[in-house]
Amino acid sequence: MRKKIVAGNWKMNNNLEAGIKLAQEVLEKATGNEEAQIVLGTPFIHLNKLAESIVGKKGIEVAAQNCSDKASGAYTGETSAEMVKSTGVNYVILGHSERREYFNETNQELAAKLDLALTNNLVPIFCCGEPLEIREKEEHYAYVKQQLTESLFHLSANDFAKTVIAYEPIWAIGTGKTATSAQAQEMHAELRNHLADHFGQELADTCPILYGGSCKPSNAQEIFAGADVDGGLIGGASLNADDFLAIVNSF
Ligand code: 13P
Numbered sequence: 001m002r003k004k005i006v007a008g009n010w011k012m013n014n015n016l017e018a019g020i021k022l023a024q025e026v027l028e029k030a031t032g033n034e035e036a037q038i039v040l041g042t043p044f045i046h047l048n049k050l051a052e053s054i055v056g057k058k059g060i061e062v063a064a065q066n067c068s069d070k071a072s073g074a075y076t077g078e079t080s081a082e083m084v085k086s087t088g089v090n091y092v093i094l095g096h097s098e099r100r101e102y103f104n105e106t107n108q109e110l111a112a113k114l115d116l117a118l119t120n121n122l123v124p125i126f127c128c129g130e131p132l133e134i135r136e137k138e139e140h141y142a143y144v145k146q147q148l149t150e151s152l153f154h155l156s157a158n159d160f161a162k163t164v165i166a167y168e169p170i171w172a173i174g175t176g177k178t179a180t181s182a183q184a185q186e187m188h189a190e191l192r193n194h195l196a197d198h199f200g201q202e203l204a205d206t207c208p209i210l211y212g213g214s215c216k217p218s219n220a221q222e223i224f225a226g227a228d229v230d231g232g233l234i235g236g237a238s239l240n241a242d243d244f245l246a247i248v249n250s251f
Contacts, residue, residue: 005231007039008238019046025241032058051088063091069112081116107150132171166233172213185226220250
């Protein structure tokens with residue numbers, strides 16, 4: 001059976017104190033028997049503290065929200081995959097649409113980030129998804145498949161087996177507008193077929209594909225019911241421990 005994952009993406013929210021408090025609240029309120037792996041995607045400033053106080057407790061994991069496409073060197077302000085790993089966390093979110101849009105991340109750069117993440121034993125949560133105009137032109141399947149082809153298809157079977165994918169239609173992020181459960185399931189099934197064409201059915205069948213975009217306690221159960229929807233990447237609702245855990249418990 002595929003692993004189920006519900007990951008929070010705090011984005012650029014919570015200073016050090018507020019982030020620790022939120023993570024502690026999630027830890028206290030989690031039962032440890034959740035059906036889904038809980039991952040907290042936090043700003044870099046929280047990683048080391050949370051690695052010490054949260055990672056592994058009740059099975060909770062912590063993710064960075066980015067890493068550099070360079071291994072080390074004179075890249076002021078950047079944080080390498082090796083540095084992320086050295087904090088004690090095990091996951092990294094890569095290629096979020098906000099990073100693609102505001103920081104011009106390309107599929108090719110993301111391929112390099114994936115390599116560095118995997119070399120440093122970080123589990124990448126690779127984000128993909130189409131903007132509204134692409135969906136309106138009905139080119140969304142081709143668009144998202146190309147993101148996977150250009151960033152993931154160079155991976156070895158071994159590395160691909162460690163990779164998590166998050167489909168986040170950009171028009172559903174922070175807008176209150178979710179994809180319908182049918183739209184999410186259709187895209188996830190398309191992506192899994194695309195992965196199967198390249199990596200083989202067996203590996204494609206083990207790859208968790210998460211949905212992201214205005215996921216809330218009120219709609220998570222319906223969205224997660226899709227056969228190819230293996231969990232969620234949660235923005236706004238992950239900033240509240242009760243809402244986040246309600247989503248985690250929506251399977
Ligand atoms: P919202 O849940 O706030 O729509 O954000 C989704 C997202 O971007 C998660 O990475």
